[in-house]
Structure formats: structure tokens, C-alpha cells
Amino acid sequence: MIGDLALRWFVTILFVLSAAECGYALAAGDRRPAAVVSQLLHVVMAVAMAVMAWPSGAALPTVAPMVFFLLATGWFIGVTVSPLGAGHRVAGAYHALMMLAMAWMYAVMNGRLLPGQASYVGDATPAQTGHSGHAGMTMPGMDMSGSDTAVTASGGGYPPYIDALNWLCTIGFAVATVYWLYRYLTVRMSRTPGAGVPLGALCQSMMAAGMAIMFGVML
Incomplete structure (x- = not known):
């Protein structure tokens, strides 16, 4: 869960809008089975990320x-x-x-699935390990305690390879945000006046931005 309330709402709005756009594309767009399944997966992903930003979502099981x-x-x-x-x-x-x-992200949240993670969790204090078994969620900027007390552990208590991959995801999705936004603006400006504006690229930009933020608070 994201500890900062304003950032939590911002991320939630990004993913809710993304889910709505994917749902619209599902209802009005390509009806081929492969396209329908792909859009449904994006809807599920957007909803899951929106839920994950909140205390109740952070307490849910991670393996499934x-x-x-x-x-x-x-x-x-x-x-x-x-x-x-x-x-x-x-x-x-x-x-x-x-x-x-x-x-x-779910594997990291679990706290004990990834190699070497359990030993880091074992060295953490109760205040650092959060709740509901999600001992891996020990990120600065994320409050996993289910209370108003934010996690204060530096570095998140992760093995170096987890931190490195989280950095890679943060940077990668930040770059993807810019790319998809550029693509959306390019297509919009090149369309004839009065024509509809395709929102797929904008949806992808919002989803990428939300992912970059969620991975960023794990650093």
C-alpha cells in the first residue's frame, strides 16, 4: 500500500481510468476472442493495481x-x-x-517466495514487516501496517537483486509512460478534425505511470 494519501488517490485514479478505457474498448472494439481476452487481462490488472494501493488490498493473498x-x-x-x-x-x-x-510485484509482496528474501525478513523488526504475512512489503513510502504508522526501514530490507529489478521496473515503466503519451499525442494531432481520438495509447500511458509509481515506492 502507498503511505501517502494523495499519491494513493492519484495512482487509484490512474488505474480506474485505465480500467474504464479498457472496458470501453472491450465493449465497443475488436470482438475477436484474442482481443477480448487481452482487454479483460488489462482490466483485471488495472483493478488489481488500484486495490493494491490501499490497506485492505495490501492485506490480500499474493500467491494466487x-x-x-x-x-x-x-x-x-x-x-x-x-x-x-x-x-x-x-x-x-x-x-x-x-x-x-x-x-x-506480488512475489516481492509475499516476502518469502524469492531467494534470499526470507533471511532479510527474518532480520526485520515487527514494525518493519507489516501485517497479514506480507513481510516483504517493507518499502519506504508504503505503509503496510494497516495503521497510520508508516514503514521506516531504509532500503526496504530487500536482497540487492530485488532492489535492482525494482529499479529496472521503475525506470522502464517511466520510459514507457513517456513513449505511450507521445504516441497518443502524435496520433491525436495527426487525425482529421471531428474524428474520434483513440484512447488506447493514453490508457497504456496511465497504466505505465501507475506501475512506475508503485515500483518507485518499493525502492
């Missing part, structure tokens, strides 16, 4: 969502390498990496 998003990663990999992904392989690979990042 982690497995779900690993399967979602496999789905996007399969679509990307299949004939359905022709012409969209870069975007497909990005979506697969986004789902993998979700699975990674």
Missing part, C-alpha cells in the same frame, strides 16, 4: 494473483509469437513484460 499474472504473461507471449501478433509484436512483448512485472 502471482500465478494468475504469470499465466497472463504466457498468454501474451503466445499471442505475440503466433500469427495473431503479426505487426504488433513489440506491443505484445511489452504487454507480456507488464504482466510479468505484476507477477514480480
Whole structure:
């Protein structure tokens, strides 16, 4: 969970808007089965991230969502390498990496699934380990205690490889935010007056921004 209330609401709004756009695309867009499944996975991801930012969401189980998003990663990999992904392989690979990042975040939240993490958790104080078994969520800027007391441990108590991958995800999604926003603005400015504006790129920009923030507070 994000400790700062304003930032928590900002991230929540980003993901709620993203889920709404994906839902609209699902209702009004491509009705092919592969496209429907892909949009549904993005809706689930956006909702899951919005929930994760709040105290009740931070207390939920992590293993089942982690497995779900690993399967979602496999789905996007399969679509990307299949004939359905022709012409969209870069975007497909990005979506697969986004789902993998979700699975990674849940694994980190669990606190005991990743190599070396349990020993770091074992050295943490009760105030650092949070609640509901999510001992891994010991990030500065995130309050996992279910109370008004924010976590104060420096460095989050993670093994170095976890910190390195969290940094990679933070930077990667920050870059993706700029890319998708640029793509949205480029398409919007190039369209004829009165034509509808496709929101897919803007949706992806908001989702990437939310992911960058969520990984950022884990550093």
C-alpha cells in the first residue's frame, strides 16, 4: 500500500481510468476472442493495481494473483509469437513484460517466495514487516501496517537483486509512460478534425505511470 494519501488517490485514479478505457474498448472494439481476452487481462490488472494501493488490498493473498499474472504473461507471449501478433509484436512483448512485472510485484509482496528474501525478513523488526504475512512489503513510502504508522526501514530490507529489478521496473515503466503519451499525442494531432481520438495509447500511458509509481515506492 502507498503511505501517502494523495499519491494513493492519484495512482487509484490512474488505474480506474485505465480500467474504464479498457472496458470501453472491450465493449465497443475488436470482438475477436484474442482481443477480448487481452482487454479483460488489462482490466483485471488495472483493478488489481488500484486495490493494491490501499490497506485492505495490501492485506490480500499474493500467491494466487502471482500465478494468475504469470499465466497472463504466457498468454501474451503466445499471442505475440503466433500469427495473431503479426505487426504488433513489440506491443505484445511489452504487454507480456507488464504482466510479468505484476507477477514480480506480488512475489516481492509475499516476502518469502524469492531467494534470499526470507533471511532479510527474518532480520526485520515487527514494525518493519507489516501485517497479514506480507513481510516483504517493507518499502519506504508504503505503509503496510494497516495503521497510520508508516514503514521506516531504509532500503526496504530487500536482497540487492530485488532492489535492482525494482529499479529496472521503475525506470522502464517511466520510459514507457513517456513513449505511450507521445504516441497518443502524435496520433491525436495527426487525425482529421471531428474524428474520434483513440484512447488506447493514453490508457497504456496511465497504466505505465501507475506501475512506475508503485515500483518507485518499493525502492
